[in-house]
Amino acid sequence: MRDQIEHLKKRVGQGRITRREFVGRLGALGVSAAMANVMMAEAVRAESPKKGGHLKMGSVGGESTNSLDPAAAASQVPYYNLNLFGDTLVEVTPDGSVGNRLAEEVSSSPDAKTWMFKIRKGVEFHNGKTLTPEDVLRTMERHSNEESKSGALGIMRGIESMKTEGDMFSVTLKTPNADLPYLMADYHLQIQPDGGFDNPGAGIGTGPYILEKDEPGVRHLWSRNPNYWDDSRGHVDSVEILVINDATARMAALQSGQVHLVNRVDPKVADLVNRAPGVSIKSDSGPGHYVFIMHVDTEPFSSNDLRLALKYAIDREDMVDKILRGYGSVGNDMPINAAYPLFDETIPQRSYDPDKAAEHYKKSGHDGSPIILRVSDVAFPGAIEAAQLFQESAKAAGIPLELKREPGDGYWSEVWNKQPFCASYWSGRPVQDQMYSTAYLSTADWNDTRWDNEEFDKLLLEARAELDQEKRKEMYSKMGRMIRDEGGLICPMFNDFITGVSDKVQGWEDDPTGETMSGQWSSKLWLA
Amino acid sequence: MHPVLILVVQRIALGLLLLVAASVLIFAGTMILPGDVAQSILGQSATPEALANLRAELGLNEPPVTRYFNWLFGVVQGDLGTALTNGQDIATSMGRRLSNTLFLAFWAAAVAVPLAIFLGLLAVLYRDQWPDKLISGVTLASISIPEFLIGYVLMYFVAVQLGWFSTVAMINDSMTLLEKLSAIALPVAVLTLVVLAHMMRMTRAAILNVMQSAYIETAELKGLSAFKVIFRHAFPNAIAPIVNVVMINLAYLVVGVVVIEVVFVYPGMGQYLVDHVSKRDVPVVQACGLVFAAVYIGLNMVADIVSILANPRLRHPK
Numbered sequence: 041m042r043d044q045i046e047h048l049k050k051r052v053g054q055g056r057i058t059r060r061e062f063v064g065r066l067g068a069l070g071v072s073a074a075m076a077n078v079m080m081a082e083a084v085r086a087e088s089p090k091k092g093g094h095l096k097m098g099s100v101g102g103e104s105t106n107s108l109d110p111a112a113a114a115s116q117v118p119y120y121n122l123n124l125f126g127d128t129l130v131e132v133t134p135d136g137s138v139g140n141r142l143a144e145e146v147s148s149s150p151d152a153k154t155w156m157f158k159i160r161k162g163v164e165f166h167n168g169k170t171l172t173p174e175d176v177l178r179t180m181e182r183h184s185n186e187e188s189k190s191g192a193l194g195i196m197r198g199i200e201s202m203k204t205e206g207d208m209f210s211v212t213l214k215t216p217n218a219d220l221p222y223l224m225a226d227y228h229l230q231i232q233p234d235g236g237f238d239n240p241g242a243g244i245g246t247g248p249y250i251l252e253k254d255e256p257g258v259r260h261l262w263s264r265n266p267n268y269w270d271d272s273r274g275h276v277d278s279v280e281i282l283v284i285n286d287a288t289a290r291m292a293a294l295q296s297g298q299v300h301l302v303n304r305v306d307p308k309v310a311d312l313v314n315r316a317p318g319v320s321i322k323s324d325s326g327p328g329h330y331v332f333i334m335h336v337d338t339e340p341f342s343s344n345d346l347r348l349a350l351k352y353a354i355d356r357e358d359m360v361d362k363i364l365r366g367y368g369s370v371g372n373d374m375p376i377n378a379a380y381p382l383f384d385e386t387i388p389q390r391s392y393d394p395d396k397a398a399e400h401y402k403k404s405g406h407d408g409s410p411i412i413l414r415v416s417d418v419a420f421p422g423a424i425e426a427a428q429l430f431q432e433s434a435k436a437a438g439i440p441l442e443l444k445r446e447p448g449d450g451y452w453s454e455v456w457n458k459q460p461f462c463a464s465y466w467s468g469r470p471v472q473d474q475m476y477s478t479a480y481l482s483t484a485d486w487n488d489t490r491w492d493n494e495e496f497d498k499l500l501l502e503a504r505a506e507l508d509q510e511k512r513k514e515m516y517s518k519m520g521r522m523i524r525d526e527g528g529l530i531c532p533m534f535n536d537f538i539t540g541v542s543d544k545v546q547g548w549e550d551d552p553t554g555e556t557m558s559g560q561w562s563s564k565l566w567l568a
Numbered sequence: 569m570h571p572v573l574i575l576v577v578q579r580i581a582l583g584l585l586l587l588v589a590a591s592v593l594i595f596a597g598t599m600i601l602p603g604d605v606a607q608s609i610l611g612q613s614a615t616p617e618a619l620a621n622l623r624a625e626l627g628l629n630e631p632p633v634t635r636y637f638n639w640l641f642g643v644v645q646g647d648l649g650t651a652l653t654n655g656q657d658i659a660t661s662m663g664r665r666l667s668n669t670l671f672l673a674f675w676a677a678a679v680a681v682p683l684a685i686f687l688g689l690l691a692v693l694y695r696d697q698w699p700d701k702l703i704s705g706v707t708l709a710s711i712s713i714p715e716f717l718i719g720y721v722l723m724y725f726v727a728v729q730l731g732w733f734s735t736v737a738m739i740n741d742s743m744t745l746l747e748k749l750s751a752i753a754l755p756v757a758v759l760t761l762v763v764l765a766h767m768m769r770m771t772r773a774a775i776l777n778v779m780q781s782a783y784i785e786t787a788e789l790k791g792l793s794a795f796k797v798i799f800r801h802a803f804p805n806a807i808a809p810i811v812n813v814v815m816i817n818l819a820y821l822v823v824g825v826v827v828i829e830v831v832f833v834y835p836g837m838g839q840y841l842v843d844h845v846s847k848r849d850v851p852v853v854q855a856c857g858l859v860f861a862a863v864y865i866g867l868n869m870v871a872d873i874v875s876i877l878a879n880p881r882l883r884h885p886k
Contacts, residue, residue, distance in 0.1 A: 293735050296727050
């Protein structure tokens with residue numbers, strides 16, 4: 041009974057059940073209403089952040105080759121590290137809007153071509169230097185200049201000029217962009233003293249935690265920044281990230297209490313972990329999606345009938361059940377889902393239809409030779425199994441698929457974006473414009489479906505400049521439908537991020553905009 | 569000069585030549601792998617400009633032969649260079665990993681080698697009786713099960729269920745020796761199980777071989793106890809093959825334990841090497857390769873020298 045009461049206390053503290061429900065349920069367990077009210081007060085008090093403690097995470101995605109240079113970050117551990125020591129100008133909040141961080145105020149010219157960021161005063165870097173708009177300017181320069189090798193270079197390209205004026209930092213764009221603040225929330229763009237030109241990997245920023253020990257591929261230890269400007273974040277005294285790339289070892293570390301949370305729980309074991317004592321599973325839907333991509337300019341995929349045949353020949357529900365074990369949602373052959381602002385819910389869902397697939401396949405006049413689908417474990421977890429399911433469901437429609445297993449090492453450089461039909465993964469972007477500009481604009485470097493449509497390009501640029509949200513939504517809906525009906529993307533599913541969390545950890549919030557609370561777990565969680 | 573000394577000098581010279589040959593092979597191997605370090609660092613988010621900038625910065629535009637000789641020149645002067653991926657000094661970061669690997673290998677060997685030899689002697693003593701069969705059965709079973717499986721099984725029962733040791737064998741400088749030993753208890757146990765059978769079987773076979781000799785019969789007829797016969801008369805004559813197999817297993821403990829490192833999240837050389845191979849970080853791969861090759865060559869040399877010293881006929885050639 042004690043366990044049940046504790047459980048209910050936790051639920052009411054997190055606001056998952058109402059006070060009335062709480063008192064009622066405790067009544068059913070034989071607890072008086074007066075006692076229940078006392079417990080309720082206790083539970084709610086327990087939910088306000090507690091300071092102190094040592095928070096440990098076991099994370100995948102760290103290697104001994106990692107550095108703390110924000111420009112070089114590409115996997116989970118560097119991403120978490122950046123959020124520990126740095127701050128961006130703005131952030132994307134869990135509800136999908138833009139929240140201020142080092143910028144106090146964001147405004148734009150009426151045509152959305154020039155954007156102004158008012159830089160917060162009295163913020164100090166870990167090395168004692170005071171933050172100035174000049175630091176912001178230098179940081180942005182480092183990520184966008186000629187010599188840049190930053191992962192954010194792609195999104196910085198639309199910038200024509202940048203300057204500082206008093207406590208303002210302003211950006212002028214080549215073409216108007218209503219979503220610029222979202223781009224500035226990119227995790228690479230952590231503000232560093234003097235832009236990090238002298239020592240990019242020093243790990244010095246304005247963030248809530250200060251570097252103590254940096255052992256790439258092993259662990260990273262951080263202690264609380266006593267001068268942090270934001271009192272609402274950074275609750276624990278120290279944070280330690282242990283790099284545990286092996287999935288089984290990660291789960292064992294969580295269950296034996298050596299870490300408080302682990303990321304990327306395998307969907308296959310998520311239910312088992314959830315049943316284990318002292319831990320629970322948090323599942324967040326997000327914009328990440330598992331895909332099969334066809335080059336629309338290459339035979340035989342240049343025939344839209346063949347593309348449609350393949351799109352009708354994939355059983356999305358079955359894949360969500362078997363590959364994601366229900367920890368995800370079906371895709372609709374476009375890269376956008378409800379995690380994005382301005383998503384049009386009315387676009388009809390495509391489902392498995394072998395008859396239609398066979399019909400389109402016949403119309404395409406394909407010679408019936410096997411269509412080669414290249415796949416590897418690294419494309420996404422369960423990619424090989426998903427391709428096998430695809431092969432079977434396509435066979436039922438009379439479409440012969442041949443799977444070719446490629447080595448994981450070198451998959452992203454040799455197969456993806458080179459071969460005409462392969463499995464891949466997109467982690468998604470905060471806004472539709474960014475997703476489409478990254479991978480569907482005809483001139484984009486990562487146009488991995490070779491999608492080249494003049495009308496689409498025009499719509500994309502128009503929507504980017506449009507400040508009227510209703511009109512924008514309509515344009516994005518149109519673009520989504522174009523990709524869905526003519527594009528080279530077969531998108532069977534959007535995956536959830538599954539995190540395993542110890543019961544000692546409080547303050548979890550579901551955040552669909554990025555993995556593990558958008559990387560902010562370290563500054564938002566606390567230990568009970 | 570003493571013939572043994574000449575042999576040692578010859579062996580060392582040959583070893584150095586082998587090291588150079590190994591470094592050429594490793595360099596050529598990393599050239600054949602698809603993609604380069606710039607591509608691997610930037611991964612899926614590589615743009616052509618970023619790639620070009622990074623390649624220029626890392627000096628990848630120079631021809632491979634020039635790069636190899638630049639590297640070799642540095643190594644001869646004792647400079648292993650810096651990692652291409654994160655700019656850390658290779659000697660420092662590899663040194664830390666190497667000492668971890670040696671730490672684990674040392675304790676695994678400290679448990680496994682005496683245990684294997686003792687069990688081998690015991691098996692000879694009770695040959696074809698139940699203790700012999702039990703020892704052989706158990707050690708052969710443990711060598712036949714994949715090491716990661718033994719690791720997971722121990723982890724589940726000993727660490728998760730019983731909570732005796734930690735599942736993560738992550739050691740660091742701020743730990744005391746006792747804490748470190750407790751952290752590596754499980755990997756040491758697994759490694760011991762993995763290397764035990766090979767050494768134990770070789771000890772048993774070598775001693776049994778010697779036991780057929782006439783002087784053993786004499787010793788027995790003198791009325792010596794069975795254990796004394798084996799330990800004093802049989803063992804010294806069986807030492808050469810035993811040392812050989814022990815050295816091979818020691819080398820394995822240093823260079824071949826990457827699976828155990830991954831399973832127990834141990835910060836050793838194996839994982840360090842794998843990370844850098846997958847990123848095509850050639851200078852680090854070269855440095856690791858050199859160390860591994862040196863370990864193999866060195867241990868084999870020790871084995872040869874010990875077998876010569878153990879054999880009076882080779883020790884005093886006519």
